[in-house]
Amino acid sequence: GENVEQHPSTLSVQEGDSAVIKCTYSDSASNYFPWYKQELGKRPQLIIDIRSNVGEKKDQRIAVTLNKTAKHFSLHITETQPEDSAVYFCAAFPLDDKIIFGKGTRLHILP
Amino acid sequence: EPEVTQTPSHQVTQMGQEVILRCVPISNHLYFYWYRQILGQKVEFLVSFYNNEISEKSEIFDDQFSVERPDGSNFTLKIRSTKLEDSAMYFCASSLGHSGSPLHFGNGTRLTVT
Numbered sequence: 125g126e127n128v129e130q131h132p133s134t135l136s137v138q139e140g141d142s143a144v145i146k147c148t149y150s151d152s153a154s155n156y157f158p159w160y161k162q163e164l165g166k167r168p169q170l171i172i173d174i175r176s177n178v179g180e181k182k183d184q185r186i187a188v189t190l191n192k193t194a195k196h197f198s199l200h201i202t203e204t205q206p207e208d209s210a211v212y213f214c215a216a217f218p219l220d221d222k223i224i225f226g227k228g229t230r231l232h233i234l235p
Numbered sequence: 236e237p238e239v240t241q242t243p244s245h246q247v248t249q250m251g252q253e254v255i256l257r258c259v260p261i262s263n264h265l266y267f268y269w270y271r272q273i274l275g276q277k278v279e280f281l282v283s284f285y286n287n288e289i290s291e292k293s294e295i296f297d298d299q300f301s302v303e304r305p306d307g308s309n310f311t312l313k314i315r316s317t318k319l320e321d322s323a324m325y326f327c328a329s330s331l332g333h334s335g336s337p338l339h340f341g342n343g344t345r346l347t348v349t
Contacts, residue, residue, distance in 0.1 A: 156335035160278075167326060167340040168278060175335060213278060217335060222268075222280040222291050 126151040126218045130226025137204055138234050145229045147214035148196040156217035157190060157197050162228075163210045171212075172199070201231075209233045237261045241327050241341035248317055248348055256312040256344045258327030267310045268328040268338065269302065271295065278326065284310065285333075317348045 127150040137143045149157075155176040160168035174181045174188045174197065181188050185204075190197040201208055214226040240259045248254050260267050269281040282292045284302055299321075301313045310329075314321055324343045330336040 158337060167342050169340070170337045173337060222283060222293065223338060224280065225278045227277040 126154055126216055126222075126224040128214060128216050128224050128226045130214050130229060132229060133227065134230045134232070136232040136234055139204055139206060141204055143199075143201045143204055143208070143231055145199045145212055145214065145231070146196060147198070147216075147226050148194075149216040149224075150195065151216065151218045152192075152195065154216040154218045157188070158215050158217070158223070159188060159199050160213045160215065160225075161210045162213065168213060204233050206233050206235070239327055239329055239339050239341035241325075241344050243344060244342065245345045246347070248346070250319060250348055251316050253313065253315050254317055254346060256314075256325050256327075256346070258310045258312070258341055259308050260310055260327065260329030261331075261339055262308070264329035264331050264339070266290075266330045266333060266336070267302075267304070268330075269312045270326040270328060270340075272324045272326065272343075274323070281312075281325075314346075317346075319348050322346055322348045 130147045158173035159171050161171045162168045172183050172186050172188050174190050185202045187200040211228045211230050213228045215223045217223045242257045267284040270278050272278045280293050282296045283290045299315050303311050324345050326343045327341040328338040330338050
């Protein structure tokens with residue numbers, strides 16, 4: 125089955141700097157890769173997603189890149205702000221029903 | 236914007252008791268899911284449900300667990316004979332379609348087994 129590895133587990137960046145979170149997946153049939161942001165005590169919320177037919181997608185300060193050959197995808201947050209502090213989960217969606225999540229990255233934005 | 240709703244927000248139960256966690260998925264969604272998140276850990280898949288039957292389940296979803304869609308709106312997770320290690324946040328989610336459809340999560344039910 126699908127296996128998703130996510131790095132780093134914790135990331136601290138200065139406010140205004142960029143943050144990059146990386147994930148790898150194992151099932152080459154996976155075709156959909158969402159990213160979720162989870163604030164403390166709240167539900168995971170979809171922030172951006174990418175499908176396997178594109179290599180990059182951007183939404184304001186957030187971008188995701190996908191390298192299908194290498195089976196890895198990354199989340200990029202530019203000009204980080206205090207409200208970006210949260211846990212971020214990558215996920216991969218193989219052809220069956222279950223999205224598989226990474227273990228999460230706790231992002232701290234330092235003042 | 237329509238939301239997935241879950242009740243209760245917090246459930247405390249004694250070991251060995253049965254609990255039912257309730258969810259109301261988004262009305263036009265067709266796929267329903269339960270996920271579990273032990274404190275500080277990743278979100279783990281439990282089960283997916285489509286067309287009134289389980290379509291996929293994980294190794295976590297053993298005979299202790301069952302799901303039901305008793306009417307046109309509710310989707311429930313039953314845990315029989317709860318164990319201490321069942322303590323976690325349980326998230327219901329729904330999606331409009333299958334592969335490649337975003338999941339919409341509820342706010343979760345925090346289950347505490349004592």
